[in-house]
Amino acid sequence: MSNLTMSLQSAIxxxxxxxxxxxxxHPALPVTRGEIIQDVIACRSAGAVMVHLHARNEKGLHSLDVADNLPLYN
Known part of the structure; x- marks a missing residue:
């Protein structure tokens, strides 16, 4: 691959x-499992190749708890 070809590549x-x-x-912020998954699918359909997201607990707050994160990856 030439240097020119490599310089023109990008990722969303x-x-x-x-x-x-x-x-x-913001009322449209995805916080539930379903909302996050729906948003990620829409982003993928628009060309995204990677996602960085934050799982939420039952109150809609950021959570590092494994029980809140695993459902987003299964």
């Missing part, structure tokens, strides 16, 4: 939700 990486914002900040 998305972050559909953050760790701090809630639906009070």
């Amino acid at each position: 990486i998305v972050a559909p939700n953050g760790a701090r914002k809630t639906q009070k900040d």
